[in-house]
Structure formats: C-alpha cells, structure tokens
Amino acid sequence: MAFAALVSLAETLSQLLKQHRYSLFLEEKPRLNSLLKHVKFLQAFLEDFPEKANHLEGGIRDAANEAQDILEYLLFEEIRSSGSSGSPHQSGGSNAHRLHLKFQKQHRKLPKVSQDIESIVREVVGIKNSLKIQDLQPGDSCPPTSSLMKPSDSSPPTSSSVFVPTKKDDKKDAMVGFEEDLLAIKTRLCGESRKLQFVPIYGMGGIGKTTLARNAYDDPLVIQQFDIRAWVTVSQDYSIQEMLFTLVDSIKAFNEKFDEEKHSYEQMTEHVYKSLKGRRYLVVLDDMWSTKAWDDVRRIFPDDSNGSRIIITTRLQDVAAYADSSSALHEMRFMDMDQSWILLRQKVFNGQRCPPELESIGKVIARSCKGLPLAIVVIAGLLSTVSQNQVSWEDISEKVNLAVTANDEQFSKILSLSYTHLPHHLRPCFLYMGGFPEDYEIHVSRLVKLWMAEGFMKPSVSKSFEEGAEEYLEDLVKRSLVLVNRRKSNGKIKSCKVHDLVRDLCISKAQEEKFLLHVTDRYVDKILPGGMKDQRRLSIPRSSLTLLSNIYGPIIRTFLFFQHSQRLLSATDSFRLLRILDAVKLTFSKFPAEVLGLFHLRYLAFTYMHKSKCDIPASILQLQKLQTLFICPYSKVYRNLRSRICLPSEIWTMAQLRHLVFFMLDSLPDPSTATFALKNLQTLAVVRNFKCTKTIVQMIPNLKKLGIFYKGDGIEWREYHLDNLVHLRQLEKLKIWVEDRSRDPFPLWEKLAFPMMLKKLTLSGCLFRSEDMTVFGSLPTLEVMKLIICDFEGCKWETTEGEFPRLKCLKIRFTKLKHWETDSCHFPSLEHLQLCYFPELGEIPDVIGEIPTLQIIEVNSWDQSLVDSAKRIKEEQQSFGNDSLQVRIVYD
Missing domain, CATH: 3.80.10 (Leucine-rich repeat, LRR (right-handed beta-alpha superhelix))
Structure with a gap:
C-alpha cells in the first residue's frame, strides 16, 4: 500500500505548507518541503516502474504512514490547544505536562522519519542508475525485442490453469455449463468469413477461459478446419523468445525441421511468418496480461484472407479488445446453480450416482462456490478425499471458502496473480472492497466518497476526484476483479459486488499489508485487551459494539460499521486521527456531539431517530476537513415531511465540503454574512423549498448534483427564483419533486431554463x-x-x-x-x-x-x-x- 500512503502524505504535506497559523510548521517548512519533494519522487517511481519497487514497497509504506501519523498528531494537538491559553509547549498542570512530553516525543521523531524516507530515495536512485533505467521506457519488463537472443536453457511455460484437460474423457466434465459458449466459439472459428479474425475470451481468474479455449482448440471439427494450430501461454511475465519457441515447436509438426538452437530471434520470427503464410492457422494466445505482448508478436501473423483465427484469453477487458476493437468480446459468465451442482457431482463421483443423503448438502456446497468453476473443481477434489457421509460434507460446507483456498495452492496463486498485476494506484482501492460484508451491494456513490476521503486519489487538472474514482472502479471491473451489480440509465456503474473468493483475497492481502482489519465478534473478544495500536482501518460487520469503547487505536483512520446500534465511541480521543466514520447503521436521537473533536474527519455518515428534526450545531465548523456529510432518518416510519435537518450558518465556512446528502434539509441558512463560497461543493440533496437566489448560486458555483422538494398550498414560484438555476453552469443532475395540495399536478414556473451542462x-x-x-x-x-x-x-x-x-x-x-x-x-x-x-x-x-x-x-x-x-x-x-x-x- 505504498502508493496510497505516499499520495495521502503528499496531500497532508501540501496542506501544511499552506498553513500560516501554527508556528511549529512554519519552523519545519524547509524539512516539509524536502519531504514533499522526496514523496513525489517515490510516487512517480512506483507509477512508472512498478515492477522495480516490489521489495521496497513495505519500507516505503511504513515510513510514509509513520510520517503522516506524526504530522497529523502534531497538527491535532496544535489545533486543540489553539483555543486555550498557551500551546502544547507551554500549558501547565500534570496532565498538560504529560501531553507536552508526548508532543515533544512525536516532534523529535520527525527528523528520523524524514531521514528514513531520504534513505529510500537514495536506494531508488541507485536502482535506477544500476539498471540504466533512463534507457528503458516506463512499463517495459524486458529489453527491446531486437536485442533478444535465445537463452541457453529455455522451455515454453506451462499453463497456470488447472482446467487444461490432459485426458480426452475429461473434456465433457470440464465443459459442464459451457456448452453454449463452446458452440459460439466454434461457430466463430469455423465461420465463412475469410478475413483474419480475433476471438477474445475474457473473465475473472478461474472462470474457465482456458478450458473453453482448449475444448474449442481440440474439437475435431476445428482440427479439420485449420492447416496449422499453435497454443502459446503468454502469462504475466512473458518472454517473446519463449513465445517464438512455442510457435516454432507447433509448426514443426506441420512443417520441415528447424533447429532454433542455431538461429537468431530475427530468423525465428521470419521462419514463423513464412510457415504461416498462405496457410489457414489457428493460434491461441492464452493468459495475456498486457497490450504490449500483442504489439510484440502481431507482425508474426499474416492475413491472407483465408479464414485464419487467433484466440486471446485474458482477465482484462482492455487487452481483449486491443488487437481488434471490432471483434465481439466473449465474456465468461458464472455458472448457475444447476450447472454448479452437475459439475461438482461429476467431479466427485466420476459420473456415478450421488448418494441421496448427500445430494442436499452437496447442492449447498455447490451454491457456496458462487458459480466459479475453479472453486467447484477444487472443492470437488477435497470432497473426493473425505468420507462420503453427511457429517464430513457438512463440516466442509460450513467453511467452503476456507476449504478451497487452504486445499489448493494453485487456486490461491491464480487469484493472487490478479492482485500482483494491479498498478500501485489500484491496489488500495481493490483491497478496500474487502471491508464490505459478504454479498454486500456496494453503491458506487458511497464507495467513491470513501476512496476520496481515504486519500487514494491523486489531484488531477483534467478531472475531479470523483471522476477519477469512477475510472478506477471501471478499471477494476475491466480486470474482472469487481462485478457490476447494477448500472445507471446513462450506463455508469450504480452498484457493484465482489465474488466471495475474491473478497477473501482482499481480506488476506489487506491484513498482510497492514491495510484493513475485519473485526468479528470472536476477534473483538480476542484483541480488545491488547488494543489495536497497529491498525489503520476497521470493518465491523457483526460485532458487539458495546465492547468497542475499550478499543485504543491511536492511528485508526477508518471505521466502517455494518450493524444497527444506538451506541457510538465514547472515548473519541483514542481515535484523534480518524478520517472516516461511516456509521449509517448507528442511530442517534440528536447530532453526535462527540465527533466534533475529530479534527481530521473527512467523511461522516449516521442515522437519526428523532421524528421531527435534527439540528446541526454551529460547532460543526471545527470539522474543517469534512468532505462528506450524510444524514438519513432511522426508518421509513420517519421518512415524512416532519423529518428535517437544520444547518447552521457556519456551514458556509467549511471550504472542503463536497457532498451534503440528507433526506430532507430544511432549506439552506442565510449566506448573506458568509465571506467564502463553497467552491468544492458538488452534491446538495434533498433541500425542502429551496430558494435559488443569486447569492446562493454564487456560493455554490461548481454544484453538479441538486435535489429539491417543494410542498405547500398554492406554491408561488417567484418566491423561489428558480430562473436562477440556469446560472449553475456545472450542474449535471437535477431532481425536482413538487407536492402542491391546491393543484395536482403543478404547472412549472414561467421562465423555464436549465444550465446547458445538464x-x-x-x-x-x-x-x-x-x-x-x-x-x-x-x-x-x-x-x-x-x-x-x-x-x-x-x-x-x-x-x-x-x-x-x-x-x-x-x-x-x-x-x-x-x-x-x-x-x-x-x-x-x-x-x-x-x-x-x-x-x-x-x-x-x-x-x-x-x-x-x-x-x-x-x-x-x-x-x-x-x-x-x-x-x-x-x-x-x-x-x-x-x-x-x-x-x-x-x-x-
């Protein structure tokens, strides 16, 4: 998680360097400038040369996190003391003396962590110099192809998929549930078109891409169709040489002998091209991970308009579409319940009848695999080794995901490949998905705000943080790691999910990377006595929340709650660095005043119980870093027009606000005395009887989403100045609900006009x-x-x-x-x-x-x-x- 830590630290440093209120940071300005320069250097290195930094990632992550902890602690104490006489350096009293000593101790750590980061920078510079990195293009994993020579000892790589059949009678079992897919692929391979065609097959790891390609490749009709067939496993760390060797070996069976030991790379390339020239060929490029791999071999394949075909299998949608954007992509789908059970039964009983007493529990196990063929095959292998009785099968059924990953190392490797191949900027976003409960529908609007509050998003001149986050999510979908659950009317993702086994990967990697801890009832009881000193994020799906008041987590940045409760953290001083309190499942009878001391808070979401209104106190201005404020009523019982939220006029001083989301906001406070506009505000919804005055419009110039509700008897549109909506020039989404008891429905206002960006x-x-x-x-x-x-x-x-x-x-x-x-x-x-x-x-x-x-x-x-x-x-x-x-x- 080095990249995320660096991005977040860079943001913190940039903000501190703009501060002129606190003497401590003015004194440290030279050190902070130097540190920011080093952070940006390391960030660029991870982006441009990710494969060169794997052994440094843990050290970079730990150093960046420690630097951020120190800086945010010092800032917290400076701000907390600024309202009282003196400062952390001067306050009296025994407790103040203790705080003063702690403050000084943290301050003394700053030079040391700065030196640690500088040391890493020197190591990176050495790596770049030793590898002559300046001559290597960003993203290259090997020298230019023109300089490649065959190694003295090389052999084609083997496929990483457990689905490649080795016996003829295995194919029927392997293709359970894929009969229609196989027919579709064979139809494209044997179609009448004489143009060279590409057949891209993509989907998540373990879903059966290689199986489908192999069954089509070995089909008698397909064999008869082509003069030459070749199967090349590309893999993540591909070698152009090895791909050529594999092609040469395949061609040997159809052509004259060729001694590759005595020929150069260019001669082998020419030999492959000439051997394919004029012949109808079928080539499978299995497990392709990058577009560069195709660029490296595309000139080898001639197009003689004779019906030749190239199959590409990949987990990445962009790679699947790269060779020929006009070729239809064949996306692998999950198996349904019936298909899953048939495959499991055939694998366990080898075509024999399943004992009736095991059929019910067997179907439960099959369903638990969530349609992923590889999981079914692995669990079938495990079931084949245990006693065929209900007790043994029920024991496995209770822990299917654990049983799959624990009993097949290859399975874990296949899924882990998707993670290790992720660019550094996508890794924290992917691991964050593990923070949501199993089978949880994740709303993108919420996820994007959380990623942004975490500090995962780099600033960009061309796009907003929200737009960048949506692109990150689309990238994870294209990589077959995240599943689209629902799409919006405009085609964008509305909600998403992750497969249970992918979620398990997220959780294990997140714990390994000290990124996120999943708290369960049993785990809470175990860890509370010792505290959580090393934890930065907690996901709490089903815990006994009454115990959480005992947690001491000085560096915790995030709480994600997923269980209804009416209790919050009583000792917020234990979480002084908290950024995210996603507590929609926690219910309050009034605004939780205990959060007002959390200066670093960026995201606050909760539910309120009161039937009439929720008053936000003026002291909310203490949360100057708040980006998202989301408040909703407890249940549909209270979702009526009496449920209102009242904002104080101080809301206009909170310059970092981006999203104000409520069920019913009782209009906006008078901005006449405000001196700053909410230039970052993008979402405002839902506002009751919104008055769109010129002053209001000027205060929210970059608003993109607005929701309004009008209710009354004989509504007078002139009172609400809706003709000024046209001046919200960045507005993209507008919802207006009208309920006028004097007439139903209600005529729109006379001067109807909308912004052109809508x-x-x-x-x-x-x-x-x-x-x-x-x-x-x-x-x-x-x-x-x-x-x-x-x-x-x-x-x-x-x-x-x-x-x-x-x-x-x-x-x-x-x-x-x-x-x-x-x-x-x-x-x-x-x-x-x-x-x-x-x-x-x-x-x-x-x-x-x-x-x-x-x-x-x-x-x-x-x-x-x-x-x-x-x-x-x-x-x-x-x-x-x-x-x-x-x-x-x-x-x-």
Missing part, C-alpha cells in the same frame, strides 16, 4: 406545456430524462425534429397522456424507453421501433395495451432483420 433531469408532480417540452428538448447534453406523476397540457405530447439530440434514456411513469405524436428522427440517440402506468395511452407509436439506437422498450404488466403494442413493434422489427430490440415487461 445530463440528467428528473421531475415529479409537474404539468408540462408544449413550450416546456421544447425547453427540455433543446438541452444539448441531456442524456436521461425521468418524468414521474407528471401530466401534459391537453394530454398531448408532440415532439419536433432536432430535439433531444443526445437523450439515451426516457422514463415516464404515472401519467394521463393520451396522444403521443413523434417520429424516429426526433430521438436520434434513444436507447432505453420506459413507459409505466399509462391508463389513457392506447399504443406506443410504431415509429419508435425505427429508432436505430433503441435497445429496450420497458412497459408495466398493468398496461396491457402498451404490452401488446411493444410486442408488435418488436415483431415488426424482427421481420426487418432487427433482432437487437428487446421488450421488457415489469411486474410490480
């Missing part, structure tokens, strides 16, 4: 005129529009050409719309159309089906006429050869 618009409880819809259609970047409990004037909507140029998703629910006149060219980018609860609309316009980008029409089962209409549109499109359009019927 990408997502959700409106509820509104009545639209034709000119309103024209305003919506004129938004150049609008991608998602949701209209809920909304009506159209005259119950008619007539669209116009040129509107909604980038709209991808249109969702309308609960409306009395009767007539919809449109054309396919009026929604040129539409992909997803959802129409639910349309009692008056007889049919969907047929021209909707002619929209070339449309992928899904979603209708509710209650709207039978729309269901029939959607099905008719789909049938008509199928008759025209369009098989991509789907109709989804929602039952709710």
Whole structure:
C-alpha cells in the first residue's frame, strides 16, 4: 500500500505548507518541503516502474504512514490547544505536562522519519542508475525485442490453469455449463468469413477461459478446419523468445525441421511468418496480461484472407479488445446453480450416482462456490478425499471458502496473480472492497466518497476526484476483479459486488499489508485487551459494539460499521486521527456531539431517530476537513415531511465540503454574512423549498448534483427564483419533486431554463406545456430524462425534429397522456424507453421501433395495451432483420 500512503502524505504535506497559523510548521517548512519533494519522487517511481519497487514497497509504506501519523498528531494537538491559553509547549498542570512530553516525543521523531524516507530515495536512485533505467521506457519488463537472443536453457511455460484437460474423457466434465459458449466459439472459428479474425475470451481468474479455449482448440471439427494450430501461454511475465519457441515447436509438426538452437530471434520470427503464410492457422494466445505482448508478436501473423483465427484469453477487458476493437468480446459468465451442482457431482463421483443423503448438502456446497468453476473443481477434489457421509460434507460446507483456498495452492496463486498485476494506484482501492460484508451491494456513490476521503486519489487538472474514482472502479471491473451489480440509465456503474473468493483475497492481502482489519465478534473478544495500536482501518460487520469503547487505536483512520446500534465511541480521543466514520447503521436521537473533536474527519455518515428534526450545531465548523456529510432518518416510519435537518450558518465556512446528502434539509441558512463560497461543493440533496437566489448560486458555483422538494398550498414560484438555476453552469443532475395540495399536478414556473451542462433531469408532480417540452428538448447534453406523476397540457405530447439530440434514456411513469405524436428522427440517440402506468395511452407509436439506437422498450404488466403494442413493434422489427430490440415487461 505504498502508493496510497505516499499520495495521502503528499496531500497532508501540501496542506501544511499552506498553513500560516501554527508556528511549529512554519519552523519545519524547509524539512516539509524536502519531504514533499522526496514523496513525489517515490510516487512517480512506483507509477512508472512498478515492477522495480516490489521489495521496497513495505519500507516505503511504513515510513510514509509513520510520517503522516506524526504530522497529523502534531497538527491535532496544535489545533486543540489553539483555543486555550498557551500551546502544547507551554500549558501547565500534570496532565498538560504529560501531553507536552508526548508532543515533544512525536516532534523529535520527525527528523528520523524524514531521514528514513531520504534513505529510500537514495536506494531508488541507485536502482535506477544500476539498471540504466533512463534507457528503458516506463512499463517495459524486458529489453527491446531486437536485442533478444535465445537463452541457453529455455522451455515454453506451462499453463497456470488447472482446467487444461490432459485426458480426452475429461473434456465433457470440464465443459459442464459451457456448452453454449463452446458452440459460439466454434461457430466463430469455423465461420465463412475469410478475413483474419480475433476471438477474445475474457473473465475473472478461474472462470474457465482456458478450458473453453482448449475444448474449442481440440474439437475435431476445428482440427479439420485449420492447416496449422499453435497454443502459446503468454502469462504475466512473458518472454517473446519463449513465445517464438512455442510457435516454432507447433509448426514443426506441420512443417520441415528447424533447429532454433542455431538461429537468431530475427530468423525465428521470419521462419514463423513464412510457415504461416498462405496457410489457414489457428493460434491461441492464452493468459495475456498486457497490450504490449500483442504489439510484440502481431507482425508474426499474416492475413491472407483465408479464414485464419487467433484466440486471446485474458482477465482484462482492455487487452481483449486491443488487437481488434471490432471483434465481439466473449465474456465468461458464472455458472448457475444447476450447472454448479452437475459439475461438482461429476467431479466427485466420476459420473456415478450421488448418494441421496448427500445430494442436499452437496447442492449447498455447490451454491457456496458462487458459480466459479475453479472453486467447484477444487472443492470437488477435497470432497473426493473425505468420507462420503453427511457429517464430513457438512463440516466442509460450513467453511467452503476456507476449504478451497487452504486445499489448493494453485487456486490461491491464480487469484493472487490478479492482485500482483494491479498498478500501485489500484491496489488500495481493490483491497478496500474487502471491508464490505459478504454479498454486500456496494453503491458506487458511497464507495467513491470513501476512496476520496481515504486519500487514494491523486489531484488531477483534467478531472475531479470523483471522476477519477469512477475510472478506477471501471478499471477494476475491466480486470474482472469487481462485478457490476447494477448500472445507471446513462450506463455508469450504480452498484457493484465482489465474488466471495475474491473478497477473501482482499481480506488476506489487506491484513498482510497492514491495510484493513475485519473485526468479528470472536476477534473483538480476542484483541480488545491488547488494543489495536497497529491498525489503520476497521470493518465491523457483526460485532458487539458495546465492547468497542475499550478499543485504543491511536492511528485508526477508518471505521466502517455494518450493524444497527444506538451506541457510538465514547472515548473519541483514542481515535484523534480518524478520517472516516461511516456509521449509517448507528442511530442517534440528536447530532453526535462527540465527533466534533475529530479534527481530521473527512467523511461522516449516521442515522437519526428523532421524528421531527435534527439540528446541526454551529460547532460543526471545527470539522474543517469534512468532505462528506450524510444524514438519513432511522426508518421509513420517519421518512415524512416532519423529518428535517437544520444547518447552521457556519456551514458556509467549511471550504472542503463536497457532498451534503440528507433526506430532507430544511432549506439552506442565510449566506448573506458568509465571506467564502463553497467552491468544492458538488452534491446538495434533498433541500425542502429551496430558494435559488443569486447569492446562493454564487456560493455554490461548481454544484453538479441538486435535489429539491417543494410542498405547500398554492406554491408561488417567484418566491423561489428558480430562473436562477440556469446560472449553475456545472450542474449535471437535477431532481425536482413538487407536492402542491391546491393543484395536482403543478404547472412549472414561467421562465423555464436549465444550465446547458445538464445530463440528467428528473421531475415529479409537474404539468408540462408544449413550450416546456421544447425547453427540455433543446438541452444539448441531456442524456436521461425521468418524468414521474407528471401530466401534459391537453394530454398531448408532440415532439419536433432536432430535439433531444443526445437523450439515451426516457422514463415516464404515472401519467394521463393520451396522444403521443413523434417520429424516429426526433430521438436520434434513444436507447432505453420506459413507459409505466399509462391508463389513457392506447399504443406506443410504431415509429419508435425505427429508432436505430433503441435497445429496450420497458412497459408495466398493468398496461396491457402498451404490452401488446411493444410486442408488435418488436415483431415488426424482427421481420426487418432487427433482432437487437428487446421488450421488457415489469411486474410490480
């Protein structure tokens, strides 16, 4: 976790160097500047040459963490004493004297840790000089190919997958659940196209990529199809030489003899090319980890338009798509329950009948493998060695994940490869996934805020921290380490999960790296007496929280709670360096005043019990580093209009705030006396009866997401100045709910205008005129529009050409719309159309089906006429050869 520690330390140093209030840090400015320079040097080294720093990583991590602990402790004590007479250096009294001695002790550690980091820098400089690193391009793992010569003793690497069959009769078992995949791959291999085609197969480690490729490779029909076949295992630390040797050996079976001992790299390359030239060949590049590997060998493969094929297997989506972006990717899916049980049964009983008394527990074990074939094969091997009785199988069932990893070293190595291949900046983000409970749905909006508060994200000129975090997550998904659970209407990830066995890898690596500790009931009882002096992050899924008040963790930065309770930490002084208190599962009757002493807090989330309102005290201004404040009511019982949150005017002084998320904020305090704008604020939701005055707009100039709720009798829009929304020029997402008891639905304000950057618009409880819809259609970047409990004037909507140029998703629910006149060219980018609860609309316009980008029409089962209409549109499109359009019927 060296990279994350360096990024976080660099941020702390940068902030301290900007401080002019504290004499201690003014005195230490030269040392801090030097330290920052060294930190950035090491950070760049890890980014550019990750493979050269593996043996240094632990030392860099420990030194960077220690430096940060010292600096943040000193800052905490300086700030705590600044409100009283004197300073940590001058205070009187026995307790003050003790604190003074501790302060001085920490201060004296600063030169030593600075020297430690400087020593590491000197070692890195030596490494770079000895390797002549300046002549090597960043990311290179070997010298340029033109200088490669065959080593004196070399042999092709063996496959790392346990799925490669060695016996002909093993293939049927190995392909359980992959029959359709095999058929699809064989169809592509033996298709009529004569162009050289690529067949990329990708998915997480152990999911069966190599098995699928091997079964296709050895299929009699495929063997008959090709003149030459070659299987090359690339692997993580590939060698171009060894890849060439393997190709030469494969060609020998079809060609004249070739003595590679007497030929150079260039001669072997030429020999392979000439041997493949004019022949129909099939080459499998198995377990490819980088695009560079393909760049190194691509010129070896001629394209003679004779039907040759290249299969690539990889865990990385980007690598799969690299050779030919036009080739469809074949993504490996998890096995379902039936397939998992069939594979387990065949492996354990070798095709024989399973004893009836073991079938039930056997299915439980199969289900616990969560559809991962490698896990099933490993656990089957274990079951084959124990007594075939219920007691033995139930014992294994209780600890399937542990049994898998403990009984197959190869399995652990396969999963660990994915981690060791991660760039340094992604490693902490990946290990963080282990902090969530098993099968937990992780909401991306929350995860991104946590990563940012942890300090994992490097500052960037071109993108925000949030955008960078979303890119990190997409990268982990492309590497098959994180699973997408749900996507948003715009295609971005809404929530994600990790496979149980991958989560186990996260937890074990996190503990090994001193990164995160998973606390269980049994573990709490064991460790509380000794404290947690070396722990930086705690994940507490099901612990006895009453015991946590005894924990002493002076360097703990993070608490992640996942169990409901009405108790918090009573001695927050024991966690003076805490950055994250994710306590949504902890419930309070009022704002927890005990957190106000946690100066370093960046992320605070909790639940409140009170039925009416939650008052945030003015003293919240002490949390000057707070980035995210999330407060929600205890349960749906309290999620009513009486549940309100009241912010003090001091909120305008908290310059680091980025996300204010509440169920119902009772408007914003008067900013007239504020001297600073909340320039970093990106999210503000949900605000009751929000007054969008010019002053407010100027105070939140970079807001990207805004949620508003209006309720009353006879709402007067002029009072709320919503015409000023157009001046929120960075606003991308806007939700407005309206509940006016005097009329239902309510006409929108007269001067309807929105900022041009708006990408997502959700409106509820509104009545639209034709000119309103024209305003919506004129938004150049609008991608998602949701209209809920909304009506159209005259119950008619007539669209116009040129509107909604980038709209991808249109969702309308609960409306009395009767007539919809449109054309396919009026929604040129539409992909997803959802129409639910349309009692008056007889049919969907047929021209909707002619929209070339449309992928899904979603209708509710209650709207039978729309269901029939959607099905008719789909049938008509199928008759025209369009098989991509789907109709989804929602039952709710």
